[in-house]
Amino acid sequence: MPEEQPKESPPPAIEVIGLTKRYGRVKAIDGVSFRVEPGQIVGFLGPNGAGKSTTMRTICGLQPASSGIVRICGIPVATNPYETKRHIGYMPEHNPLPEDMRVLEYLRYRARLKEVPMGKVKARVDEAMEICDLQRKARRKVIGALSKGYRQRVGIADAILAEPDVIVMDEPTIGLDPHQILSIRNLIDNLRGRMSVIISSHILPEIEKSCDRVIIINQGRIVANGNSADLRKEFLPKTTYRLNVNLNKGDLARVLAGVHHELSIDTSTPLDDDYWEHRCKAPSELVLTEPILENLQRANARIRELARLQPNLEDIFMAATRRSWDETAAPFKGRTRPGVPMPKH
Amino acid sequence: MLLIAPASYVAAVLYMLLMTFVYYIYLNTAASEPSDSTVAEMFFQTFWIPVCFMIPLLTMKSIAEERRLGTLETLMTTPATALHIVLSKFLSCYFFYIFLWTMTIPFPFIVHYYVGESVPLNLLFNPASMIGGYSFIAISGLLYIAVGIFASSMTRNQLVAGMLSFCILFVVILAGALMVKLPMLDSNWIQQSYDLVNYVNSFEHLADFSRGVLDSRPLFLYGSLTMLLLGITTLIVESKA
Numbered sequence: 189m190p191e192e193q194p195k196e197s198p199p200p201a202i203e204v205i206g207l208t209k210r211y212g213r214v215k216a217i218d219g220v221s222f223r224v225e226p227g228q229i230v231g232f233l234g235p236n237g238a239g240k241s242t243t244m245r246t247i248c249g250l251q252p253a254s255s256g257i258v259r260i261c262g263i264p265v266a267t268n269p270y271e272t273k274r275h276i277g278y279m280p281e282h283n284p285l286p287e288d289m290r291v292l293e294y295l296r297y298r299a300r301l302k303e304v305p306m307g308k309v310k311a312r313v314d315e316a317m318e319i320c321d322l323q324r325k326a327r328r329k330v331i332g333a334l335s336k337g338y339r340q341r342v343g344i345a346d347a348i349l350a351e352p353d354v355i356v357m358d359e360p361t362i363g364l365d366p367h368q369i370l371s372i373r374n375l376i377d378n379l380r381g382r383m384s385v386i387i388s389s390h391i392l393p394e395i396e397k398s399c400d401r402v403i404i405i406n407q408g409r410i411v412a413n414g415n416s417a418d419l420r421k422e423f424l425p426k427t428t429y430r431l432n433v434n435l436n437k438g439d440l441a442r443v444l445a446g447v448h449h450e451l452s453i454d455t456s457t458p459l460d461d462d463y464w465e466h467r468c469k470a471p472s473e474l475v476l477t478e479p480i481l482e483n484l485q486r487a488n489a490r491i492r493e494l495a496r497l498q499p500n501l502e503d504i505f506m507a508a509t510r511r512s513w514d515e516t517a518a519p520f521k522g523r524t525r526p527g528v529p530m531p532k533h
Numbered sequence: 534m535l536l537i538a539p540a541s542y543v544a545a546v547l548y549m550l551l552m553t554f555v556y557y558i559y560l561n562t563a564a565s566e567p568s569d570s571t572v573a574e575m576f577f578q579t580f581w582i583p584v585c586f587m588i589p590l591l592t593m594k595s596i597a598e599e600r601r602l603g604t605l606e607t608l609m610t611t612p613a614t615a616l617h618i619v620l621s622k623f624l625s626c627y628f629f630y631i632f633l634w635t636m637t638i639p640f641p642f643i644v645h646y647y648v649g650e651s652v653p654l655n656l657l658f659n660p661a662s663m664i665g666g667y668s669f670i671a672i673s674g675l676l677y678i679a680v681g682i683f684a685s686s687m688t689r690n691q692l693v694a695g696m697l698s699f700c701i702l703f704v705v706i707l708a709g710a711l712m713v714k715l716p717m718l719d720s721n722w723i724q725q726s727y728d729l730v731n732y733v734n735s736f737e738h739l740a741d742f743s744r745g746v747l748d749s750r751p752l753f754l755y756g757s758l759t760m761l762l763l764g765i766t767t768l769i770v771e772s773k774a
Contacts, residue, residue: 248610250609
């Protein structure tokens with residue numbers, strides 16, 4: 189009996205190893221490495237000038253890297269840029285579109301450019317417009333006359349047109365109102381499992397809701413990589429509880445003594461009417477709301493509010509970027525932190 | 534994009550108005566005084582007017598506008614190479630330019646239709662000079678359109694691209710003709726340069742073609758310069774995308 193060959197797993201949709209891009213003496217990105225598995229939606233976060241767009245443009249083969257390896261579906265971008273472009277749908281920042289063309293004309297033109305077979309162009313364009321809700325209202329409109337939300341939809345329709353394995357979106361929700369952001373989020377949710385998506389955005393709650401994993405980049409280096417729960421554990425190991433009760437700090441400490449030995453009172457602020465607002469800290473993995481409530485009830489305390497403040501992605505982002513700033517600034521302690529010039533595109 | 538942009542149609546209408554006017558002027562001149570050259574020959578002698586004005590208008594938008602809007606970036610993320618992009622821009626402008634010139638072919642027939650037998654058709658339509666003239670337009674058009682596309686790739690501002698291509702075209706077309714008239718070329722020691730200047734003199738080429746002489750040297754000159762410019766343009770698009 190021949191031994192059964194183990195089934196080979198598909199290559200990662202995006203594989204970046206030690207990617208560095210220099211502009212003169214300035215390193216826009218420095219040794220960036222990460223992987224995106226097929227079907228995953230990954231958020232790419234970072235302050236302005238952190239190197240997000242440079243990384244995305246390098247992944248798409250729009251600019252060469254100074255060193256490092258980028259593979260799309262196992263194909264190296266540097267040696268085979270035109271083959272990798274067949275696997276990528278890219279929506280650049282500000283979503284540039286030709287103003288004079290109609291939506292239908294533009295998508296058909298893009299489908300032909302992306303080598304969609306002639307017989308399938310109509311079907312693919314109709315499907316992309318259906319997914320992006322362009323079919324009824326915007327089908328024959330001139331792009332220059334479309335609202336910002338519809339323009340973004342045209343950009344996303346273009347990115348998914350050729351059914352690529354990887355979709356790269358640079359700030360897809362920038363400048364949209366909350367309704368439009370919600371519909372774009374639903375649209376991205378529709379792609380889950382079918383395509384790998386990498387999205388850069390400043391709107392952190394959106395990233396948290398729609399992405400399986402988050403990569404945070406600062407000063408050209410990856411400072412955090414993982415899902416929200418892992419990052420919470422790494423960057424914010426303590427969770428805050430907010431209590432609004434009629435007990436002062438000493439009384440509260442006595443009441444909470446038996447809850448958990450790691451629960452500590454962080455701050456206490458007296459309010460106008462004999463009430464105090466306390467902020468307590470405990471390890472993130474513990475959920476102490478119930479025991480705290482039981483202890484307070486047993487002590488006949490009057491409770492106005494008890495809340496477990498879940499740190500959101502914004503807190504993680506701030507903590508991760510602050511930590512990377514501190515690490516960079518450590519050798520320069522006592523002096524001004526060195527400025528990082530913006531790369532010229 | 535060229536056929537969708539309203540600017541192309543405005544440029545086409547202006548071109549037709551200009552060429553109709555030029556043809557009318559030469560027709561009047563030929564009717565009022567005796568001349569050695571036919572109306573068609575005189576008409577082709579003014580080829581530099583539409584070239585200097587129309588080609589910058591047609592080509593200035595091609596790459597500069599794509600770069601300004603950022604659509605060049607989205608274009609570069611498709612499997613199309615920079616050479617594909619440059620060639621497609623070049624060919625679309627070239628065929629539109631040739632289309633505009635073919636619109637002038639019926640001029641002698643329209644005149645003959647309205648004037649009647651008083652002016653025989655062979656006075657207005659000399660097949661040899663017409664074929665020669667249009668062949669020159671088609672061959673020289675390769676270089677002139679390549680100049681326009683090259684200028685458009687240099688900048689993201691269409692106006693700058695237009696001015697740049699106007700200046701280069703002006704030098705390419707008229708420099709040869711003007712240098713021949715410079716007194717220094719009469720000196721014996723620089724006699725060699727006269728041949729060189731004549732080699733690049735577009736009017737000299739036109740005169741040959743109009744006589745029905747289809748010379749391969751201008752074809753080589755325009756063809757090689759076109760390929761050189763398109764190659765440089767491709768490199769610019771690749772590096773600046």
